[in-house]
Amino acid sequence: MDRLDPMLAAHPSPAHSSRMTAEECIAACADCAAICSSCADACLGEPDVAELVTCIRLNLDCADICAFTGRLFARPSARHEETLRHQLEACISICQACAEECARHEHMEHCRICAEACRRCAEACQRELGALVP
Amino acid sequence: MDRLDPMLAAHPSPAHSSRMTAEECIAACADCAAICSSCADACLGEPDVAELVTCIRLNLDCADICAFTGRLFARPSARHEETLRHQLEACISICQACAEECARHEHMEHCRICAEACRRCAEACQRELGALVP
Amino acid sequence: MDRLDPMLAAHPSPAHSSRMTAEECIAACADCAAICSSCADACLGEPDVAELVTCIRLNLDCADICAFTGRLFARPSARHEETLRHQLEACISICQACAEECARHEHMEHCRICAEACRRCAEACQRELGALVP
Amino acid sequence: MDRLDPMLAAHPSPAHSSRMTAEECIAACADCAAICSSCADACLGEPDVAELVTCIRLNLDCADICAFTGRLFARPSARHEETLRHQLEACISICQACAEECARHEHMEHCRICAEACRRCAEACQRELGALVP
Numbered sequence: 001m002d003r004l005d006p007m008l009a010a011h012p013s014p015a016h017s018s019r020m021t022a023e024e025c026i027a028a029c030a031d032c033a034a035i036c037s038s039c040a041d042a043c044l045g046e047p048d049v050a051e052l053v054t055c056i057r058l059n060l061d062c063a064d065i066c067a068f069t070g071r072l073f074a075r076p077s078a079r080h081e082e083t084l085r086h087q088l089e090a091c092i093s094i095c096q097a098c099a100e101e102c103a104r105h106e107h108m109e110h111c112r113i114c115a116e117a118c119r120r121c122a123e124a125c126q127r128e129l130g131a132l133v134p
Numbered sequence: 135m136d137r138l139d140p141m142l143a144a145h146p147s148p149a150h151s152s153r154m155t156a157e158e159c160i161a162a163c164a165d166c167a168a169i170c171s172s173c174a175d176a177c178l179g180e181p182d183v184a185e186l187v188t189c190i191r192l193n194l195d196c197a198d199i200c201a202f203t204g205r206l207f208a209r210p211s212a213r214h215e216e217t218l219r220h221q222l223e224a225c226i227s228i229c230q231a232c233a234e235e236c237a238r239h240e241h242m243e244h245c246r247i248c249a250e251a252c253r254r255c256a257e258a259c260q261r262e263l264g265a266l267v268p
Numbered sequence: 269m270d271r272l273d274p275m276l277a278a279h280p281s282p283a284h285s286s287r288m289t290a291e292e293c294i295a296a297c298a299d300c301a302a303i304c305s306s307c308a309d310a311c312l313g314e315p316d317v318a319e320l321v322t323c324i325r326l327n328l329d330c331a332d333i334c335a336f337t338g339r340l341f342a343r344p345s346a347r348h349e350e351t352l353r354h355q356l357e358a359c360i361s362i363c364q365a366c367a368e369e370c371a372r373h374e375h376m377e378h379c380r381i382c383a384e385a386c387r388r389c390a391e392a393c394q395r396e397l398g399a400l401v402p
Numbered sequence: 403m404d405r406l407d408p409m410l411a412a413h414p415s416p417a418h419s420s421r422m423t424a425e426e427c428i429a430a431c432a433d434c435a436a437i438c439s440s441c442a443d444a445c446l447g448e449p450d451v452a453e454l455v456t457c458i459r460l461n462l463d464c465a466d467i468c469a470f471t472g473r474l475f476a477r478p479s480a481r482h483e484e485t486l487r488h489q490l491e492a493c494i495s496i497c498q499a500c501a502e503e504c505a506r507h508e509h510m511e512h513c514r515i516c517a518e519a520c521r522r523c524a525e526a527c528q529r530e531l532g533a534l535v536p
């Protein structure tokens with residue numbers, strides 16, 4: 001997402017307390033959303049899909065929450081802080097849960113990669129949450 | 135959404151503590167998401183659009199958050215409770231903020247209707263949040 | 269979605285050639301998106317989940333496409349007609365494919381209901397497509 | 403999105419005729435979705451927002467369509483080809499329209515960057531469309 005930095009820099013009245021944490025958060029969310037969608041689809045293609053149902057469900061929720069959390073932060077204007085905080089908490093919470101479940105299956109490369117993306121996204125959201133607090 | 139009740143009833147292992155609050159939550163979120171998208175678009179068509187920028191921004195965030203919150207609850211299996219709680223709190227928070235802002239413009243019918251949809255959605259999410267707590 | 273009609277009626281410059289077909293399309297898409305998300309989750313809870321993988325994948329695609337197609341039409345202003353046409357065609361196409369696959373499993377009530385919702389959504393999108401053509 | 407390539411490579415039964423075009427398409431869609439969301443928000447912050455209403459509307463549609471088109475391709479299994487083709491056509495169509503409109507305002511850096519992201523996304527979708535055709 002190499003256009004993201006000049007884009008956020010070009011905004012007439014950004015409210016991000018730190019453009020760097022915002023960018024990391026947006027990019028990590030987009031990455032995690034795509035990876036979780038791929039992982040759910042990969043799990044559905046495994047012979048032991050019945051063992052992976054919890055993983056698939058968490059992947060789907062995580063893909064959705066990350067997709068929309070990232071989108072909120074791609075809008076750099078002043079917004080409703082309380083909402084942003086709850087949304088980041090939801091995102092951190094599902095990313096951690098999904099990372100933990102995927103880590104239980106990390107003999108499968110797609111789950112290993114997904115656990116990593118989820119962990120990185122949780123960390124980026126945590127930093128953005130820290131940057132929000134007044 | 136008249137197919138929603140039989141659908142949720144047909145699930146092999148639903149985790150909703152109350153099917154009624156879940157249904158209300160899903161339907162209210164879908165309704166609020168569509169209404170907020172319409173309201174943003176209507177505000178963009180008003181001659182005094184420059185006065186409505188905050189309203190449009192809240193409408194866009196509210197449409198996104200409601201769309202995805204409803205989707206989480208349309209999946210009736212046991213899920214990650216902590217995440218659901220944060221997500222409902224984010225949804226209640228943005229619905230209240232959007233309702234408040236739209237109410238300031240309720241001489242415009244679209245904002246009046248939108249304020250109403252947001253309030254109803256916040257209430258439905260609040261009831262679902264109550265139904266979640268163990 | 270009982271607020272949808274007054275909402276679309278309150279828009280300052282709607283471009284819908286027919287408000288009725290637009291409303292049906294928006295409501296059918298929202299319905300189908302929620303039902304498909306539920307059906308995917310229900311299929312994941314069935315003992316023979318391995319037999320339902322194609323169904324789950326079509327459900328996920330259909331839920332996503334319906335969610336976003338409906339959202340485009342919830343914005344009533346003049347838009348890019350060619351895009352709307354392609355988007356409706358994508359939505360009709362996935363709804364028909366998903367209806368067909370779900371119909372193969374209609375001994376399961378959730379698949380029977382989902383096939384029905386997909387068919388109704390395909391029809392509503394078809395009518396909206398007819399209303400678009402100049 | 404540096405985890406995307408190993409992720410797609412780890413899928414048990416990918417259907418992409420070319421992993422490279424799929425990856426480019428997913429990444430370009432994610433990029434364009436975020437940039438268009440930012441551009442709409444930036445336009446809303448400009449003093450002459452009333453002149454930018456068409457641009458904002460196209461940005462919103464483009465952000466939505468790109469977000470969901472990318473998501474479809476992040477699921478690498480065999481899918482419904484006809485749907486994918488229509489969806490790519492919708493995405494190319496809105497990206498071209500949005501690029502054209504943004505290019506009219508390219509004295510504003512955010513519109514210039516957005517036009518560029520839209521053009522690159524249209525091209526990536528075009529290549530993926532070529533890779534789909536049997």
